[in-house]
Amino acid sequence: MAALTIDPMEQPRMYQQTLLQDGLCDLLENDKFVDCVLKISDKEFPCHRLVLAASSPFFKAMFLSDLEESKKREIVLRDVNPDVMGMILRYLYTSDISLTEQNVQDIFMVANMYQIPSIFSVCVSYLQEKLVLGNCLAIFRLGLLLDCPRLTLTAREFICERYQLVVRDQDFLQLGPSELALIITSDALNVEREEQVFESLMDWVGHDEKSRVKDLSELLHCVRFRLIPVDYFKEKVERHKYVRFNQDLVKELDLVKDAHRGCFPKPRRLSRDEAKGGEGNEDDDEEGYLPGILNNNPRFGMFEMDLILMVSNTGTVAYDPVGNECFIASESTEIPKNHCSLVTEQNQIFIVGGLLYNDEDKDEPFKSYFLQFDPVSSEWLGMPSQPNPRCLFGLTEAENSIFVVGGKELKEGEHALNSVMIYDRQKCMRRVCCYNPTKFEWKDLAPLKTARSLFGVTVHNDQIFVATGVTDSGLTSSVEVYDIATNKWSEFTEFPQERSSLNLISIGGSMYAIGGFARVPTETSEVPIPKEMTDIWRYDESDKSWNGILREICHAEGATILPVRLNTLRLTKL
Secondary structure: OOOOOOOOOOHHHHHHHHHHHHHHHHHHHOOOOOOEEEEEOOEEEEEOHHHHHHHOHHHHHHHHOOOHHHOOOEEEOOOOOHHHHHHHHHHHHHOOOOOOOOOHHHHHHHHHHOOOHHHHHHHHHHHHHOOOOOOHHHHHHHHHHOOOHHHHHHHHHHHHHOHHHHOOOHHHHHOOHHHHHHHHOOOOOOOOOOHHHHHHHHHHHHHOHHHHHHHHHHHHHHOOHHHOOHHHHHHHHOOOOOOOOOHHHHHHHHHHHHHHOOOOOOOEOOEHHHHOOOOOOOOOEOOOEOOHHHOOOOOHHHHEEEEEEEEEOOEEEEEEOOOOEEEEEEOOOOOOEOOEEEEOOOOOEEEEOOEEEEOOEEEEEEOOOEEEEEOOOOEEEEOOOOOOOEEOOEEEEEOOEEEEEOOEEOOOOOOOOOOOOOOOHHHHHHOOEEEEOOOOEEEEOOOOOOOOEOOEEEEEOOEEEEEEEEEOOEEEEEEEEEEOOOOEEEEEOOOOOOEEOOEEEEEOOEEEEEEEEEEEOOOOOOOOEEEEEEEEEEEEOOOOEEEEEEOOOOOOOOOEEEEEEEEHHHOEEO
8 A cells, every 4th residue: 555645844843743742741750840730539640731722712721820720739629520531631641532432422411611623623523434324413413512513414414315314213303493493494405395394394283282383383494395396285284283373374375375366475574784684774675585494405306307317337327208318417437337236115225246357456346336326426336246146137126126037057167068958949039027025936928929139128117128139130220118007018119220229218207218229221331230320310200100308329339228327416417
């Protein structure tokens, strides 16, 4: 591992800091120039006034004041754990401290009490790194308690990002009104529907109805009712038991009803001085604003969209078929070739298998890859690898698990066989099977009209579509649709070009065909040659035709295609 480089301009300062700290530690250990003792309960901590004053405005003010403690050698500290103060003093002399989940809050509180900013910052950094679902609300409240904006904002960002999970925690129901308001007023709230904010607020009120109903008049202003469908507003909001009998709340919601009809109150204006808490004249006005209950700024999570994700070893690209826009989802090229990909019902995106060649050993590729896409960091995260490398397998999801089905196991020293076998391709390629998980049995369904392989398949409008592929006579452009209820295949609108390996997906109520391989003529050859296509087509239900919507998209060659939901605010537009 290469050593970290140090800025030459920083070296003199670092040398002096190290020398000074080592010198002070040596003086303390040898009881030299010690001029004060901190007495806590039955423990005593010898130290130097200069070190305490330089590290803490609290002690600096004490030693420079006319207080009795400024002249005493022994200073008594109360309401402090001696072990905690011992760790803090050790840090001041050595820069060494062992923070744990058990002691960090106590150390943080003492550092705040005695104004020791270095310890305070170390604790904040530690808590930021340890943020998880189980402690984010506690850390958020601690940041507010200690008036630490850095920690409060970091914890709030974490909570907003995972709001739909956080609201399930019992700690959410223990928040105070002002704490809850700081969260649900945020534009960064990761919710796709404003109804989720309203419902979580009502759950919070219901946890302690008697004392919390009175807070609704202010907290309702944190909900953006103009983002809520009118029908939901009439049925669920206006008729809610906490709202319909409270005339003050009904009056507030009347503003929303007026806004639905296009009638808004006259914006209130604040003078510049008034906005700063002072007095001013009416001629110098700030821009007017509407009541908070009429706020209609979309939340962060409302930019979640149905996208077509293309994953390849040159990058990961997302395409918005509605807005006809392309985005870079990830620039990582550490993606194995010939992988399988999967998007789960929870919108988790995985890559399994494939081959990734190491520059240092190009003859031996990695074969056991298992990666998950993190939409927050736009990175592919390594997951536990497959126990046995394999290829040519199937990948699917069921019962909250991912299944790798069949395939060929890659074994060291495996040799190609010289035997020749023949199989009835026609029967194989026409066969369609269905597994019934309640009866634990497979059964054959109606066969395809045209036997094929290397085709595109998807479920759209509760029907199974099969498009293009390879038949015994070559490429085909034919498309078939299977009706599950009648167990029958029927012909469907042909694709405009004969292709193999076409990607067929259903997303946002439309069906798309992407890429694949076609035989196209070239200037140098009369015989068409295979070419990988990177275009996108959409099926038009009204005129029953396939329409090209994008001629070419970068990073699509060799990509697997997935229908996903991603937040476009996290992505970089191409």
